[in-house]
Amino acid sequence: MRAVQMTAPHTLELVDTPVPEVGPRDVLLAVSAVGACHSDLHLLEAPAGAFPTPMTLGHEVSGRVAEVGADVTGWSAGEPAAVYGIIGCGQCRACLRGLENQCRVTPVGGIGLSRDGGLAEYVVVPASRLLKVGDLDLTQAAPLTDAGLTPYHAIELARRNLRPGGYCVVIGVGGLGHMAIQILVATTAVSIIAVDTSDEALGLATRLGAHHVVKAGPDAADEVRTIVGPAPDGADAVLDCVGVQPTVDTARSVVATGGSLMLVGLGGGTLSVQPSAGQLPVPMEVDIRMPFWGTRAELQEVLALGERGLLQADVTRFKLEEAPEAYEKLRNGEIHGRAVITP
Known part of the structure; x- marks a missing residue:
């Protein structure tokens, strides 16, 4: 499959990479849309070793379920979904209270941050990271997961x-x-x-x-x-x-x-x-x-606002191969609203 990866600091490349394997508690998502965020630029501009490379960027992700792991329930192939990008440790006091955005063990862990993200044709995510989106357009759902949350x-x-x-x-x-x-x-x-x-x-x-x-x-x-x-x-x-x-x-x-x-x-x-x-x-x-992202419960509320037409991203669309151009425009202040890449 095609993916846009940070292969080194300041370097973003379109590459061919294998479709990721699905673990028993994971879901393989066919990516529909990915929002381009300033945080991705911070990753690209970070010194060598600060983040893993090569890594597929993209933490604002929506798509359709392509495959579910053996232990996953509640999801079936073809269903639309939005991704809650944070992956906390699940065990610290903050995570146990549902405040994974305040995780005291892995404070910046997640999809497209510490593991491969959504700037690809497919991405594997833990099933616990998926939220229902109803009839919400998936191009709208993606930016709501961060730019809205x-x-x-x-x-x-x-x-x-x-x-x-x-x-x-x-x-x-x-x-x-x-x-x-x-x-x-x-x-x-x-x-x-x-x-x-x-x-x-x-x-x-x-x-x-x-x-x-x-x-x-x-x-x-x-x-x-x-x-x-x-x-x-x-x-x-x-x-x-x-x-x-x-x-x-x-x-x-x-x-x-x-x-x-x-x-x-x-x-x-x-x-x-x-x-x-x-x-x-x-x-x-x-x-x-200094707010950081938000909780899964808050994302559910944001998606509800989107479903009711009360929250809509002003979107500029780019194809997957145009992702480097989208980030350059974002860096130069040429994007008003949200750039969204649609693999």
């Missing part, structure tokens, strides 16, 4: 502050941010402020239900402040879906006392949390979190 989890963590009449700022209307806006529209009654460098992205934010849009830049925090009011008031929640230094600075500058600050993006920005007598890095009582 991650902001959903962040919003759940900030839920106590997302009260009717409040404000939520979403910084970055890309793969994660455009999903976050839809989730907020579907599950809250807050006023949504979208921030981005791109006029096209801000137009998408407006179409998806954002109440205000602000162009990112040196004056972005001041413009947000004209909407949410002066400190110590401000945005009840801020979702930074980018994470570079300017967006982190904007986020901390506009969050209200007692608000929630969710550092969702992994852009390398720094937020100091060391207080001093003369200056506080963030207002008092602010809850700062």
Whole structure:
């Protein structure tokens, strides 16, 4: 079968590789769609030895069951499914509570992260990682497994502050941010402020239900402040879906006392949390979190939103052999919404 593999740091290649064998508790999935995520770029740019090579990338996966292992029940050939990509240890206290995204043994283990992923014609996954998708289009189901799940989890963590009449700022209307806006529209009654460098992205934010849009830049925090009011008031929640230094600075500058600050993006920005007598890095009582993916239960809820038409990825499609091009466009900021590869 064909697969797109990271064969060395900074190297992505289309290769021929055997169809993987199915273990007794596994399912062989004929891959329908795979979302291209910035996290894949982090894997590619990591130093040698940080991740196994060669490895098939792709952790946002949907497809149809091709074969089931001898001990698998509840699935049959031809059924559509979405993949929950995290594989925790299953034994630590976090995993036992269903919080595999907080696994204390293998914190970044999973499909396309520590074992072969979905950028191939077939992928083997443990049957426990599959979720039903009903009539949901599989091209939509794939990005919901991360680009939908991650902001959903962040919003759940900030839920106590997302009260009717409040404000939520979403910084970055890309793969994660455009999903976050839809989730907020579907599950809250807050006023949504979208921030981005791109006029096209801000137009998408407006179409998806954002109440205000602000162009990112040196004056972005001041413009947000004209909407949410002066400190110590401000945005009840801020979702930074980018994470570079300017967006982190904007986020901390506009969050209200007692608000929630969710550092969702992994852009390398720094937020100091060391207080001093003369200056506080963030207002008092602010809850700062670094959300990671989400739980299987949350993914089931995200898929339900998708099935009901309340959450839809803005998709740009690529063929399997075009995957390197998709990642290059993603690296250059040329993808609005989500790039989806369809083997």
